[in-house]
Structures are given as C-alpha cells and as structure tokens.
Amino acid sequence: MFEGIELAFARLFTWDAALGLFIGVVGGMIIGALPGLSATMGIALLIPITYGMDPTAAILMLAAIYTSAVYGGSISAILIHTPGTPSSAATCLDGYPMTQKGESLHAIGLSTTASVIGGVISSIALLLIAPPLARLSLKFGSAEYFLIAIFGLTLIASLAGDSMIKGLLAGAFGLVCGLVGFSPDGYARFTFGYIPILGGIQLIPAMIGLFSISQVMIQAEERGKTSSNEKVEAKIAGRFLPPAKEFVGLIPLILECSVVGVFIGILPGAGGDIASWVGLNLAKNQSKHPEQFGTGIPAGVAAPEAANNAVTGGALIPLLTLGIPGSSTAAVLLGGLTIHGLQPGFELFTKHADITYAVIIGFLCANILMGLVGWAVGKYLTKVSKVPIPLLIPCIAMLSILGSYAASRNIADVYIAVIFGLIGFFMRKYGVPVAPIVLAMILGPMADSHMYQGIIQANTISFVQYLFTRPLSIFFMVLIILALFAPLLSKVISKAYQKKNGKMADAAEDI
C-alpha cells in the first residue's frame, strides 16, 4: 500500500492531474448548482471528453465532479428552493427557509463546511477501510439489498411533514411510479403500450418536474407582485463561516452524519439522496426541538450536507474493490474506469496501484479544494438570489427542460418532467409532500428486483423464512425495527424528560 502511495504522489503532482482536479471541482460545483443537472449526468456527459486524457487526470476529474456536484447542488437548494442534484433535496427543507430569513450566506457556509468535513472523512475511509469492507460487502445478497431498500422506505414516515397519512400516500404514489416499466421478470407493467416508458419512469425528469417545474408554477403566483427576491436581497447578511459556538455544537452531528453517509455510500444502490434524508432524520431525532426543522435551522442544512458528501467516498469503496457501484453516479464512474482500461478489483490496488492511490489521494484534495473554492465564491453565488423572479423563472424552466432532455436525450423524458411538474404543483398546494415520492421511486424498484431474486434464491422455503436464515439480514431487520420505533421512542423519552423536569421545577418552586 505504502509503495503504491509513493508512486501515486508522483502521478498526482503533474499539470494534467492538477488541471483535471481543478476543472472537476469548479465544473462539478457549477453542474451541481444548476437545477436539473446532476452529478450522474455531468459525469456521463463528460466521460467522452476524457478519452484523450491521462487515466489519473481523467478519473480524478470525474471523481472531483462527483463530490463537488453533490456540494454544488446545495447552493441552488438553499437559494432558489430547487435541488441541483437529488442528493440536495433534503437541504431545501431548511436551507431555503434560511434564505427567506436573509441567512443565505450563513446557510451556504454551513453547507460548505459540512460538505468538506463529510467529503474528507469519506476520502479517509476510502483510503483506509476499502479492503476489509470489500470482503464484507461480498457477503451481501438479494435479501440484504431488499432490506436496505425497506430500511430506506421507513424514513418516509419522518418526511411526512404535517400529515403522516399524506406523506405515506405520497411515498406509496412514488412506489406506484416505480412499478411502471419492465418488471424484474421482464413483463411490461403499466406502460399502456407507450414505448418510451418501457424502461420505467426516469428519476431525473420526474425529480426535475416535482421540484423545479412545480416551483416555477408556484413562483408564477407572484406575477405582477413586488419581487420577493428584492426582499431577499435586502436580507442577505451575516457571515459565511458559521460562528464558533454554533460550529462546535454541530460538530458531533456532522461527524455522525459523515460516518452514516460513508456507510450508506458503501451499501450498493443507496446514494447521496438516501443519505441526506437519513442525515436529516438523524438530526431531527436527536434534536430537542424537532418541530423547528423545516423552519430554517442550521442542523437541517449541516446534517444532510455532511451525509451526502460522505457518500461519495463510501460509494467508491465497493466500486474500486468489487466493481459494485455504491450509487447511480458511481455506476457511471464505473464506465469511466472501463474506458481507461481499469478493471475494478484486486488488480486495481496492485497492478494499477499508482493510478488508484493517486485518484484516492486526489479525491481527498478535491474535497479540500471544493471547500476553498466554495469559501472564495460562496458570497458571490448568493447573488443568484438577487435576480428578479420574472427573470429567474424562465431560466429555471429552460434549465429544467434542458436537464430532463440531456439526461437521456429523449423528448419523452421532457414530457414526463412537465407532467410531474403539474402533479408536484397540486401536491404541494394541497399539503402533500413530494420528497417521499422521490425516495420511493429510488427504493421501490430496488426492493422489487431484490425481492424477486430473493424469492428465486429462497427456493423451497418462503422469502420471509429465507430472510431469517441470513445473519446480515437479521441485522438489517433489527435496523428497520429500530428506525420504525425510533421516532415513537424518542417522543416517549422526551415526554418522560419533560415530566421529570416539570416535577423538578415544581419542587424548586416549593422550596
């Protein structure tokens, strides 16, 4: 390993690698900040231009785009309530209210700090724990993947907002959307003869519709009124770096979310989108005032941002060691590795150790550079929120349409985005949260395909019986039960505390 690292430094300190790193960081940030353009799409679009590049510089650039786009996505989520990437959807909930309160700079500062910490921790995890964890990941089967998906779905209850039933209904609607297209056994389900949706409803256009186009429609309500952005302009104030006291208070949460993010990144199929919701859920459950989430509080920005950036390094662990992508973006990165003749596996850490370790160390540098660039330009990025709404609306609409088209270059996806925009608008107007739809659309097909494979693997016994025959499955089932009862348990504990504190206060008054 150490010999590999030595050779890696020689590869890393070249103009090509440095340029790849810089373009990756800045380009990723721009791609991420633009609504509708995701890290996955950015990498997919940029892979063809890396053909002529040195493999180290090429892979480093793609990996830097990955982490930087995840961070960049938070900027538009905070400023214009439009998540730049699926990973930053959770950041909208508290980031945008902070902007409305005139604390956009503060929110971006928190997002930058948390993203850097999450990214750096994930890079260290990638460097140190890849080989042993790869062995464990090898033992994952369909039963475990199915349970990971179910674990993710348990989060919907906490995303439900004011009405639990409406939130769950939205989640179920997302699962229904996930059913469209070929089933795992190859049967065309709910396509009604429409060929473009045979492969299913694509997540990117659906998400662009639900979040961006519905937002364009909601902002259209402001037609002819005084631009609310002018109010935002007046309120932009504060400091970029979080105050020391607030930062120290958030550190345990950021670290915890980073570790959770790394773990989620390692789990195949679960990406930054899931991690950010898990992070937010973690922060909510730990908070003494969970009711404040959604009103624009720092923990609501820091937790999902630390978690989603921590996913990036975690997702590279199974990718580089086993060839199993930890997220959809990592899956696209796998294509980039293959193009440059790099096959994931043991050989990557032996024969190509110089390239692999150069990419890993460069990835660590990318996360630090991302923070520096963010700190340097963050205050200028807040200018986005000063643009008058009438000028902003067509730009968001145009980028949304462009983003939904460019993902698969299929005009049918654009219509899907528009339809989901209309659905999202009515749902938001009638108090039905849209975030559970996205979560369920990611996890539904995952649960479906692994359940199908699990049933085949279970052979003579039932699928439920099969789950109990696998120790790792039992571990995940325990996690699911804990996740289901955690909100209830935390309520009981908090009530018990309040009661105890009340009695103590009464006793003190008596004295």
Add this chain to the structure above:
Amino acid sequence: MQKSRIQDLVIGLIAIAIGVFLLLNSLKFPDTTKQFTWFVLFVFIGLGLILVITSLINAKKPGGQEVDAKTFKNPLTMFLLVLLYVIMLDKIGFFVASVIFMPVTMLYMGYRKPLPIIFVTGGMLAFVWLLFVFELKVRLPQGLLF
C-alpha cells in the same frame, strides 16, 4: 364539512380510483410480477381509504390548508407556457424555441426592462451553447429552423 377536509377526501378518492384502475389492469400480470405490484397497490389504496375515512370522521374539525382554486390561474398559465415551449422544442428546435419562450415568460411575469430581458436570454443561451453544444457535444433538439 370543512373545505380542507373536502380537499383531503378528494385526494383520497383520487388515490383509490388510480389504485383500483391499476389493480384491475394488473389482473393479467404473471404471478411473479403480481406479488410486489399488488403489495404496493394495496398499500396505496389502503392509505387512500384511510385518508377518506379520517376526512369524513373529522369533517367538521378545521385542519390542513385551504386552497382557493382562483389562485391557480397564473401557475396554470405558466404550465401552459412551459408545455408550449416543450412542443416548440420538438418542432422548431431548442434555441429558437428558447428565444421565444424566455422573453415571453419574462414579459408575462410583468418584467418590462428590455435590456435585462435581452441580456439574460442571450447570456443563458450562450452559456448553454458553450457548455452543451460546443464543449459537451450534446445534440439538442434541432427542429426545422436551427
């Protein structure tokens, strides 16, 4: 019955209608496909039913947000503009459609300063051309004109 409860009732009924329609459609599915499909659809219909029942039980209690359908005029007009833009993309190409859509939308939203309208439209399209067409070689919808 409170207006917000009527809204919930309608949402629940729509969910049930969609669920039942899809359930009927899934009757011909093979057994292996049915398992997960039916599980999801029963959950969906069940939740719709719960929403209907709770809105009927709490019919007279205030709760949730009341929405005035009159406020939908501008958002729905915006939706039509976006839809027209997408239809135009297919017919006359991305850049020409965007040159029409962006200023029209800005004017519709009540913005009247010509220079920012021209600058933002031109700037955004130049950026898209540089990034997508020039740099990333993405073939955007071309249509009849450009």
